[in-house]
Amino acid sequence: MNPYVKQPGATVMVVDDVPASRYAMGAVLRRAGHDVVPVASAGEALIELDVRLRAGALPDVALVDVGLPDMSGFELCRRVKARPSTAALPVVHFSATAIEAGDRCRGLDAGADAYLTVPAEPKEIQAVVQAAVRRARRRTATEALAHWLTLLSEAIVTVQTARCLGELADAAAAGASRLMGMPAVVFVIGPDGEAHHGTSRNRLALSDADAYQEAARLITRIAGGRGGVHSTVVPAALWPTGLFRPGAQDDAHLVLASAQEGRARVCIATPARAAPPRSGAGPCRHAAAPRGASGHDEPADARRHDVALPVAALPAERLAQATALAAEPLLMYQEERNVALTLQHSFLPLPHRLPDVPGVDLVVRYVPASRQAEIGGDFYAALRTRGGVLTAVGDVVGHSLDAATVMVEIRHALRAYCVEESGPGALAERLDRMLLHYHPEVTATVCLALVDPGSGRVRIANAGHIPPVIVRDGGGAEYVPVDGPLLGLGLDRPGPSELVLGPGDRLLMVTDGLIETRGVDLGTSMEQLRTAAADAPAGLDALCDTLLGRFGCDQEDDIAMLALRLG
Structure with a gap:
C-alpha cells in the first residue's frame, strides 16, 4: 500500500466516558468517511482491542480522552504501547480541561502520536486522524518491507x-x-x-x-x-x-x-x-x-x-x-559432468570386456560421485602383457572435465607403454615423465600390480595411492607395504614390492573415494576398510559389493575398485 496516496476511510476507536462528547466526536469522524468504534472506559477499550486482535481487525487509530474515570488516558496509552500486539496502534489524546503544555508533553511521553485540545474544528480533528493513520501505515509498510528484505536475503544466500x-x-x-x-x-x-x-x-x-x-x-x-x-x-x-x-x-x-x-x-x-x-x-x-x-x-x-x-x-x-x-x-557444470562421465564410461572397460586370462579372475566396479559432487579422474585398468596381467587403479588430482581428460591420457599411455615394458616400477616412471612433459600442472596417484598367473608372484609399484589390500583365503587382511611419490612430481621412486598370492587369496585395489570422508582421518578409514575386507564373504563380487555397501553411499568422490584372484 502506498502511504503517500490518500487513504480510504479508517476505523477509529473513540474512548470517552461522556456520551455527548463521544457522540460529537464520532459524528465528525463519520462525516469524513471513517468507521467509528465508541468505547466508554479504558477497561472497555482494552477488552475491545483484545477481541479485535483475535479477529485480526485492530482499529487504525484510537482517540483517547485524558480524563477517563477508571484509568487515565495516559496510562491506557502506556499499556497499549507496552503490548507488542498493539504497540503500532496510533493513539491521539484529547481533552477539554488538560490543555497546558505540560499535559501535551505528558501525553507524548506516554507514547501518544498527537494531542488535541477540544473543542476543535472538524477539519483539525480529521487532519490529525489522517496524519496518524498515514504515519502508522507508512511505518507498517516500512517494517513489512524490512521483514521481506530480510527473508529475501536469507533465501538468496541459501539458493546461491x-x-x-x-x-x-x-x-x-x-x-x-x-x-x-x-x-x-x-x-x-x-x-x-x-x-x-x-x-x-x-x-x-x-x-x-x-x-x-x-x-x-x-x-x-x-x-x-x-x-x-x-x-x-x-x-x-x-x-x-x-x-x-x-x-x-x-x-x-x-x-x-x-x-x-x-x-x-x-x-x-x-x-x-x-x-x-x-x-x-x-x-x-x-x-x-x-x-x-x-x-x-x-x-x-x-x-x-x-x-x-x-x-x-x-x-x-x-x-x-x-x-x-x-x-x-549449475547447468553448465551438469553438462560438463555429463561429458566427463561419458568419457569415463567410454574408456573404462566394461566387466565383460576385461582381458580373459586363464587362471585369473577379475572384478571391477566404478561408481560416480553423488550428483551434487564434481566428477573426478578415477580409473582402473587390466591389461595382458608379456609378463602377466597388469592391473592399475588411479586418480587424477582435481575434479573437472580436465581431470577426466587427463585420466584418459594416462590410460592410453599405460596401454602403449606396457606393450614393450611390463614392470610396474618402470611404468610408473614413464607415466611420471609423461605428466611432467604434457601436463606439468597436474598430479595423479596410481597403484600398479603385475601378476604372474603361473607362480602367483606379484610386483607392485605405488605412486601416492592407497596401497592394495591382500585378503587371505584363510582369514585376515593386510595392506601391502608399498609407497612412492605422486605422478607428475619428477621425484625418485623406490623399487616395487613383491609378494606371492596363494590359492584363494584376493588382491583388492581401490581409490580413496571409497573411504575418504570429510573430517575423518584417512588412517582411521583405511583401518575400517581393512577390517571390513577381512570380514567380507568369499568371492570377488561379494568382496566388492560388501565394501560398496559399507562405505560407498553418497560419497563426494568417484569410486574405482578392482579385485583379482588366482583360479
Whole structure:
C-alpha cells in the first residue's frame, strides 16, 4: 500500500466516558468517511482491542480522552504501547480541561502520536486522524518491507549455496514459502527441457510425477522465448490438481524468470487465491494473450501480468531472478559432468570386456560421485602383457572435465607403454615423465600390480595411492607395504614390492573415494576398510559389493575398485 496516496476511510476507536462528547466526536469522524468504534472506559477499550486482535481487525487509530474515570488516558496509552500486539496502534489524546503544555508533553511521553485540545474544528480533528493513520501505515509498510528484505536475503544466500539443481529448487521453494506465507513449488527448467522441481515444507509432497511434468510443460509454453521476469495467473482448470494442496484445484500465480543467457528458466508457483499485492509504481499492465513457444496462442484464461521490475519489486520476483542466475553455473557444470562421465564410461572397460586370462579372475566396479559432487579422474585398468596381467587403479588430482581428460591420457599411455615394458616400477616412471612433459600442472596417484598367473608372484609399484589390500583365503587382511611419490612430481621412486598370492587369496585395489570422508582421518578409514575386507564373504563380487555397501553411499568422490584372484 502506498502511504503517500490518500487513504480510504479508517476505523477509529473513540474512548470517552461522556456520551455527548463521544457522540460529537464520532459524528465528525463519520462525516469524513471513517468507521467509528465508541468505547466508554479504558477497561472497555482494552477488552475491545483484545477481541479485535483475535479477529485480526485492530482499529487504525484510537482517540483517547485524558480524563477517563477508571484509568487515565495516559496510562491506557502506556499499556497499549507496552503490548507488542498493539504497540503500532496510533493513539491521539484529547481533552477539554488538560490543555497546558505540560499535559501535551505528558501525553507524548506516554507514547501518544498527537494531542488535541477540544473543542476543535472538524477539519483539525480529521487532519490529525489522517496524519496518524498515514504515519502508522507508512511505518507498517516500512517494517513489512524490512521483514521481506530480510527473508529475501536469507533465501538468496541459501539458493546461491545450492550444489545441484534439485537442491536449488528446494531452497527456492522454501524461501518463497517464507516470503509469501503460503505453499510454494519451484521449477528449474534447462535448455533441453529437463525440469527439476522443489517444494516447500508446508505442503504435502505429491507422488504423481506426471503432475509435475504437466506443470513444467505448461510453464515452458507460457514462458515462450521471453527473457527477464514476468508473472501470470493460470486458472485451476489448466493447472494440475493437488500441486499446492492434496486433491485441491487452485488457480496458480506464476513468477517466471530467466538469466541473461537464457539457459535456465525458473518458475515460482503459489496459490493465486492469496497472491501478494504489487509494491511498486502502479498496477500491473494486462497484456494481450501471449503466444507459446510453439507459436500458437495460449489459452485466453491464462492471464499474464507484465513486470517492469520497479525499484521496490515484489521479493518473489527478486528471488526468482536470483534463482535463475544461480542455476546457470549449475547447468553448465551438469553438462560438463555429463561429458566427463561419458568419457569415463567410454574408456573404462566394461566387466565383460576385461582381458580373459586363464587362471585369473577379475572384478571391477566404478561408481560416480553423488550428483551434487564434481566428477573426478578415477580409473582402473587390466591389461595382458608379456609378463602377466597388469592391473592399475588411479586418480587424477582435481575434479573437472580436465581431470577426466587427463585420466584418459594416462590410460592410453599405460596401454602403449606396457606393450614393450611390463614392470610396474618402470611404468610408473614413464607415466611420471609423461605428466611432467604434457601436463606439468597436474598430479595423479596410481597403484600398479603385475601378476604372474603361473607362480602367483606379484610386483607392485605405488605412486601416492592407497596401497592394495591382500585378503587371505584363510582369514585376515593386510595392506601391502608399498609407497612412492605422486605422478607428475619428477621425484625418485623406490623399487616395487613383491609378494606371492596363494590359492584363494584376493588382491583388492581401490581409490580413496571409497573411504575418504570429510573430517575423518584417512588412517582411521583405511583401518575400517581393512577390517571390513577381512570380514567380507568369499568371492570377488561379494568382496566388492560388501565394501560398496559399507562405505560407498553418497560419497563426494568417484569410486574405482578392482579385485583379482588366482583360479
